[in-house]
Amino acid sequence: MAGHSHWAGIKHKKGRADKVRSKIFSKVSKEITVAAKLGDKDPDMNPRLRSAIQAARAANMPKENIKRAIDKSSSNLGMSLENIKYEGFGPEKIAVIIEAVTDNKNRTTSQLRTIFNKNGGSLGSSGSASHNFNQVGVIRIDKKEIKEDRILELAIESGASECISNEVFHEIHCDKKNIYNTRKILEKNISNFISTDIEWIPNSKVSVSKENIELTNSFLEDLDDNDDVQNIYTNLNLSSN
Numbered sequence: 001m002a003g004h005s006h007w008a009g010i011k012h013k014k015g016r017a018d019k020v021r022s023k024i025f026s027k028v029s030k031e032i033t034v035a036a037k038l039g040d041k042d043p044d045m046n047p048r049l050r051s052a053i054q055a056a057r058a059a060n061m062p063k064e065n066i067k068r069a070i071d072k073s074s075s076n077l078g079m080s081l082e083n084i085k086y087e088g089f090g091p092e093k094i095a096v097i098i099e100a101v102t103d104n105k106n107r108t109t110s111q112l113r114t115i116f117n118k119n120g121g122s123l124g125s126s127g128s129a130s131h132n133f134n135q136v137g138v139i140r141i142d143k144k145e146i147k148e149d150r151i152l153e154l155a156i157e158s159g160a161s162e163c164i165s166n167e168v169f170h171e172i173h174c175d176k177k178n179i180y181n182t183r184k185i186l187e188k189n190i191s192n193f194i195s196t197d198i199e200w201i202p203n204s205k206v207s208v209s210k211e212n213i214e215l216t217n218s219f220l221e222d223l224d225d226n227d228d229v230q231n232i233y234t235n236l237n238l239s240s241n
Contacts (some may be wrong), residue, residue, distance in 0.1 A: 009204060016189055025059065026224060028056045028061060031101065033072045034073075034081050034083075035049035035052045036073035042071065047150060050198055051196050054194075054195055058194045067144070084105060085099055086098040087124045088129060089129060090119060096233070097130055098223060098229055098233075099233075100226075130200070132202055132203055132204075133202050133203065134200070137196075139171070139172040140170065140193065141163065142194055143166075143167070158174070159175055159178065161173050173201065179196060179198060183196055199231075200233040200236035201233075204235065205237040207237045220234070
């Protein structure tokens with residue numbers, strides 16, 4: 001589901017398939033509940049909910065789980081959830097942006113600070129790491145859906161800024177304000193999408209020394225294992241690990 005800057009994209013390589021699947025379901029369910037609580041419960045009228053449901057389907061989440069997550073938004077009217085963006089630096093000063101959803105900001109902040117500190121990093125202030133990234137619209141399409149030369153043509157027609165293809169999916173970047181207009185143009189030729197999200201893409205990527213690769217992976221896994229963490233972005237060159 002994720003791109004080159006997004007830690008979730010390599011979790012499956014860590015040999016924790018069952019645990020990863022459970023974690024993905026938990027986080028996607030939480031995002032569906034929050035999206036439905038904060039906006040319309042009709043995904044056609046709520047872009048955030050629509051994206052969350054798309055992510056759930058891409059993760060093969062059962063329909064009943066999706067419905068349960070939407071229904072939960074009504075049964076927890078007293079629930080106070082907050083979207084928070086954290087920034088910091090991990091081993092060898094790799095830049096990290098974390099998007100979290102929490103009902104207790106103090107708890108989440110304390111837990112994340114502990115993870116950063118124990119791995120030789122530091123939780124920073126707002127803006128401390130985000131200047132290393134650009135926030136853009138990212139649309140991913142299974143490579144089986146459309147050929148590489150055709151998706152490139154459609155990306156240009158839709159006004160996208162970039163089109164990247166790998167072995168698994170095509171990834172289109174566009175202005176975050178135009179993400180749904182871009183998708184509408186693509187929908188004229190494409191039926192199934194992996195994801196449609198606004199993400200943080202690094203301006204440039206960095207590598208860590210061989211002796212710190214294991215520490216860095218452990219640091220990112222610790223962050224991902226936190227129940228409040230929804231997305232993790234880093235300027236680490238993941239392909240080198």
